[in-house]
Amino acid sequence: MSLTPIFAAVQEASRQLPALSDARINQVLEAVADAALAQTEHILSENRKDLARMDPANPKYDRLKLTEERLKGIASDMRNVASLPSPLGRVLKDNVLPNGLHIRRVSVPFGVIGIIYEARPNVTFDVFSLCLKSGNACVLKGGSDADCSNRAIIGIIRQVLEAFGLSPHVAELLPADRESTAQLLHAEGYVDLLIPRGSGELIRFVRQNASIPVIETGAGICHTFFDRTGDLKKGAAIVNNAKTRRVSVCNALDCLLVDKERLPDLPALCAPLQQSHVLIYADEQAQAALNGHYPADLLLPSVPESYGTEFLDYKMAVKTVGSLEEALAHIRRYGSKHSESIVTEDSGHAARFCRDVDAACVYVNAPTSFTDGAQFGLGAEIGISTQKLHARGPMGLEEITTYKWVIEGNGQIRK
Amino acid sequence: MSLTPIFAAVQEASRQLPALSDARINQVLEAVADAALAQTEHILSENRKDLARMDPANPKYDRLKLTEERLKGIASDMRNVASLPSPLGRVLKDNVLPNGLHIRRVSVPFGVIGIIYEARPNVTFDVFSLCLKSGNACVLKGGSDADCSNRAIIGIIRQVLEAFGLSPHVAELLPADRESTAQLLHAEGYVDLLIPRGSGELIRFVRQNASIPVIETGAGICHTFFDRTGDLKKGAAIVNNAKTRRVSVCNALDCLLVDKERLPDLPALCAPLQQSHVLIYADEQAQAALNGHYPADLLLPSVPESYGTEFLDYKMAVKTVGSLEEALAHIRRYGSKHSESIVTEDSGHAARFCRDVDAACVYVNAPTSFTDGAQFGLGAEIGISTQKLHARGPMGLEEITTYKWVIEGNGQIRK
Numbered sequence: 073m074s075l076t077p078i079f080a081a082v083q084e085a086s087r088q089l090p091a092l093s094d095a096r097i098n099q100v101l102e103a104v105a106d107a108a109l110a111q112t113e114h115i116l117s118e119n120r121k122d123l124a125r126m127d128p129a130n131p132k133y134d135r136l137k138l139t140e141e142r143l144k145g146i147a148s149d150m151r152n153v154a155s156l157p158s159p160l161g162r163v164l165k166d167n168v169l170p171n172g173l174h175i176r177r178v179s180v181p182f183g184v185i186g187i188i189y190e191a192r193p194n195v196t197f198d199v200f201s202l203c204l205k206s207g208n209a210c211v212l213k214g215g216s217d218a219d220c221s222n223r224a225i226i227g228i229i230r231q232v233l234e235a236f237g238l239s240p241h242v243a244e245l246l247p248a249d250r251e252s253t254a255q256l257l258h259a260e261g262y263v264d265l266l267i268p269r270g271s272g273e274l275i276r277f278v279r280q281n282a283s284i285p286v287i288e289t290g291a292g293i294c295h296t297f298f299d300r301t302g303d304l305k306k307g308a309a310i311v312n313n314a315k316t317r318r319v320s321v322c323n324a325l326d327c328l329l330v331d332k333e334r335l336p337d338l339p340a341l342c343a344p345l346q347q348s349h350v351l352i353y354a355d356e357q358a359q360a361a362l363n364g365h366y367p368a369d370l371l372l373p374s375v376p377e378s379y380g381t382e383f384l385d386y387k388m389a390v391k392t393v394g395s396l397e398e399a400l401a402h403i404r405r406y407g408s409k410h411s412e413s414i415v416t417e418d419s420g421h422a423a424r425f426c427r428d429v430d431a432a433c434v435y436v437n438a439p440t441s442f443t444d445g446a447q448f449g450l451g452a453e454i455g456i457s458t459q460k461l462h463a464r465g466p467m468g469l470e471e472i473t474t475y476k477w478v479i480e481g482n483g484q485i486r487k
Numbered sequence: 488m489s490l491t492p493i494f495a496a497v498q499e500a501s502r503q504l505p506a507l508s509d510a511r512i513n514q515v516l517e518a519v520a521d522a523a524l525a526q527t528e529h530i531l532s533e534n535r536k537d538l539a540r541m542d543p544a545n546p547k548y549d550r551l552k553l554t555e556e557r558l559k560g561i562a563s564d565m566r567n568v569a570s571l572p573s574p575l576g577r578v579l580k581d582n583v584l585p586n587g588l589h590i591r592r593v594s595v596p597f598g599v600i601g602i603i604y605e606a607r608p609n610v611t612f613d614v615f616s617l618c619l620k621s622g623n624a625c626v627l628k629g630g631s632d633a634d635c636s637n638r639a640i641i642g643i644i645r646q647v648l649e650a651f652g653l654s655p656h657v658a659e660l661l662p663a664d665r666e667s668t669a670q671l672l673h674a675e676g677y678v679d680l681l682i683p684r685g686s687g688e689l690i691r692f693v694r695q696n697a698s699i700p701v702i703e704t705g706a707g708i709c710h711t712f713f714d715r716t717g718d719l720k721k722g723a724a725i726v727n728n729a730k731t732r733r734v735s736v737c738n739a740l741d742c743l744l745v746d747k748e749r750l751p752d753l754p755a756l757c758a759p760l761q762q763s764h765v766l767i768y769a770d771e772q773a774q775a776a777l778n779g780h781y782p783a784d785l786l787l788p789s790v791p792e793s794y795g796t797e798f799l800d801y802k803m804a805v806k807t808v809g810s811l812e813e814a815l816a817h818i819r820r821y822g823s824k825h826s827e828s829i830v831t832e833d834s835g836h837a838a839r840f841c842r843d844v845d846a847a848c849v850y851v852n853a854p855t856s857f858t859d860g861a862q863f864g865l866g867a868e869i870g871i872s873t874q875k876l877h878a879r880g881p882m883g884l885e886e887i888t889t890y891k892w893v894i895e896g897n898g899q900i901r902k
Contacts, residue, residue: 087819090842167864173853175863182875183845260694264875279675280698285876306898313900404502426893427505430598438588438896447901448590448892449582460597460679460889461700462877474875477863478841481853483721485728486862 075255078244079184079211079262085241086183086209094158096236101154101201103232105147108197111228112143118224119193126217136191136218146197149452153201156451159469160207174480179473181207182264186256188213188278190270193221200229200243202454206472209242211263213256215270216248257282265472269455287462289455292322292410293382294440297329297399297425299416304337306437307415312344314413314439320384322456323411323443327379327389329399330358335392339365342390346370350386353378357392380406396421400428407431410458411440411465432457432465490670493659494599494626494677500654501598501624509573511651516569516616518647520562523612526643527558533639534608541632551606551633561612564867568616571866574884575622589895594888596622597679601671603628603693605685608636615644615658617869621887624657626678628671630685631663672697680887684870702877704870707737707825708797709855712744712814712840714831719752721852722830727759729828729854735799737871738826738858742794742804744814745773750807754780757805761785765801768793772807795821811836815843822846825873826855826880847872847880 108115119138126133165177185208189195196212203210214222222245230240246252256263257278266286268278275290296314298307314325330338338361342352346367353374354362362371378389379402393399403412413435414425422436433443443466445453450468457463463471523530534553541548580592600623604610611627618625629637637660645655661667671678672693681701683693690705711729713722729740745753753776757767761782768789769777777786793804794817808814818827828850829840837851848858858881860868865883872878878886 087843087845169862169864173857283695285701285874287876303898309898309900317901422895428502430502431891433892433894436893436895438894438899439901441901442588442894442899443892447584449584459700461702464889465892474879476846477848477858477880478851479848479853479857480837480851483718483724484853484857485724486732486854486856486859 073251075246075252075259076262078241078246079259081239081241082184082209082211082244083262085239086181088238089181089204089207089209089242092207094160097158097204097207098154100204100232100236100238101150103235104197104201104229105150105154107228107232108143108147108150108225112140115143115221115224115228116140118220121220122193122218132191132217136193136221138193138221142194146194150197150201153205153452153469156205156469158205159473162470164475171484172482173484176478177475178478179470180476182472182474184209184211184263185472186211186213186259186263186266186284188253188256188266188268188270188274189215190274191215191217193218193225195269196222196225196245197229199454202452202469202472204242206469208472209244211244211246211256211259213246213252214248219248222248254281257284260284264474267455287455287457287467288459290322290458291382291408292324292440292443292456292458293326293380293406293408294323294411294413295327295329295399295403295407296325296413296415296440297393297396297403298331298334298341299396299399299414299418299421300331300333301417301421302331302334302415303417303437304340308341308344310413310415310437310439311341312348314441315345315350315388316348316386317439317441319386322382323440324384325388325440326381326383327391327406329391329393329402331399332357332392332394335361338362338390342366345388348386350388352388352390354390355392358390362390382408396424400425403429403431408458410456411435411443413438413440488666490661490667490674491677493656493661494674496654496656497599497624497626497659498677500656501596503654504596504619504622504624504657507622509575512573512619512622513569515619515647515651515653516565518650519612519616519644520565520569522643522647523558523562523565523640527555530558530636530639530643531555533635536635537608537633547606547632551608551636553608553636557609561609565612565616568620568867568884571620571884573620574888577885579890586899587897588899591893592890593893594885595891597887597889599624599626599678600887601626601628601674601678601681601699603668603671603681603683603685603689604630605689606630606632608633608640610684611637611640611660612644614869617867617884617887619657621884623887624659626659626661626671626674628661628667629663634663637663669696672699675699679889682870702870702872702882703874705737705873706797706823707739707855707858707871707873708741708795708821708823709738709826709828710742710744710814710818710822711740711828711830711855712808712811712818713746713749713756714811714814714829714833714836715746715748716832716836717746717749717830718832718852719755723756723759725828725830725852725854726756729856730760730765730803731763731801732854732856734801737797738855739799740803740855741796741798742806742821744806744808744817746814747772747807747809750776753777753805757781760803763801765803767803767805769805770807773805777805797823811839815840818844818846823873825871826850826858828853828855
């Protein structure tokens, strides 16, 4: 089945949105939050149908599961998005040229944003609210595991849209099959931006196959370099926080680099990790330093695959380096340009690290676990970009707008 | 032959550039300008080899041809780029968070920019200077027609780079064959951004096939709407300037929309076009209004193909519309989201037009011929984006930078 008529309907619906005031958008978002709570039972009963089809031992089960508590959190997140300043109509440049032309660069919606995601029904509410707040219509392609939940949620959203006199096509949920993904990747002229959220495999597939503009989100292979002058107390807290705050997220620490002069401090640096039973893959020198100080059953020799791996688990590699230069070279080779940190009291090294590490987020004396839209003060986050085009790192509302040039004249002509 | 070793060498070379000061970059650019003039004879003799292989009747011949005069212009353009403010190190956001983290968003180079272009050897100098000024290395894939010229130019650039102790791989010219293009489109992990410049066919091919981030440049199907309240004198000058200033460029007018109430003024509105022998494809009402007032041999009935065509010639369509809404609908259907203009004295209509036309550049009482980096005060232009991701409309130096987040702490951890 060709989805072109659906894409065309969403595009048509998106054209209503620039005329909506921010106050009106916020009313819609508040009303969707209200409806989500009022229809909690309906959503949960549809969610149970999805859950019944999944093995509770599947790690996706917990992410698929909605509860009354989680729906309250979702509604509260939507009200939070409503409370944020509008990302639209910002005047990014404003000049009067010598010929009298008044030229402004003004933020505007993209139009239609496509999102491909996996079995997390909360994303449906989340993405809709960020898209609407930024004046965009959205085409959602959710995971088949969550299809009953997603249909229930989109149904509620569309009831509210219609109650406000808006086209229900402002939010469209595609059939949860591969054919939908294939067509969405080539929705040229209809979908202005595509954001895949999910596994590395999904994102790779999108990058390889899309012919419309894409923002990649995804893998973080994150390092922390404990420099020759690093403060041990700060370092131990930073490493522990970066590794163990939440191991399943892309900003979690994967590899600790340690200056060889500081090997005697490695046991203290790693000591807090014992509490979380972090398994360490250490190179020969680091292993010698840790031996007898770190639980033997949690200490293994590193192998080549220990480096450049995103563990998403209570596991970490440790690598000894001879200098800042060696640390930079290791990060260049194995990092994924997501988040990298240095622990140092040497301001020259800090500056070199910030300049020479090519990553979305570079940290001095702070853990990579801060890479997050809310932590960065963006108010909300639609994803963390791992590409350099358009947006890098955490993306908030501003990052899902584009701009137009508005030029006002009085009959000037170009020589 | 695999080009991966070349891509890797360019990437390696690009890592030298963030350490270069703007003053040093400018010295390199000045030296390349000097070398281009000093080696004029060499460049022209290589250019003659390319010219000898092309029929002088070919419209590309003039664009391929270099002269002493043109080289002087090229050198002067390079010095102009050197004189512009650096686009690097701009602090785009700067906050101290409640936890004391100092977070800044700072402009940085992309790294490696790939450019695919056709038989215009001046582009080789042009693109190199914009990339170097913005701290980027470049991988160039020029047209085979200009290969001798391009080889001579890149040779001169690389002599200068080496004289300054820089890697010659900062500027790389790929073999001028299709295989190079194919490999460049998939240089994942090596090339951070690809900008195709040239025919619609080339750009379509790149969009369909690239798996690395692309900024499309290209076609402009541009309209001017003469509104019910449009000033006739301004309108006649604007239409004439937009159509005839240079017909071969993407910002040239393709279709004049005229409010039906102003049909009696159509002859005066189009009168200046006679001088340039502009051929008009008019709908029935417009033709009736022009009959006897516009040279009969330059007046033809419009056909469906007259609309949505980028003429790049002394040709223009005219369409009668009943209202602003009809004009907006026509632009939505046939425009290419490049540049659109309204001639009106009604400020409400002007505001509606600016809000509802989805285009990179929207004009009020000024011709679309102003869509140009230099005219917009950007100092220089690497192309005109026709997509919404990252950059829209004329792209200057700032648009070929990205940013990184730099976060400085003092041992803070995330709760």
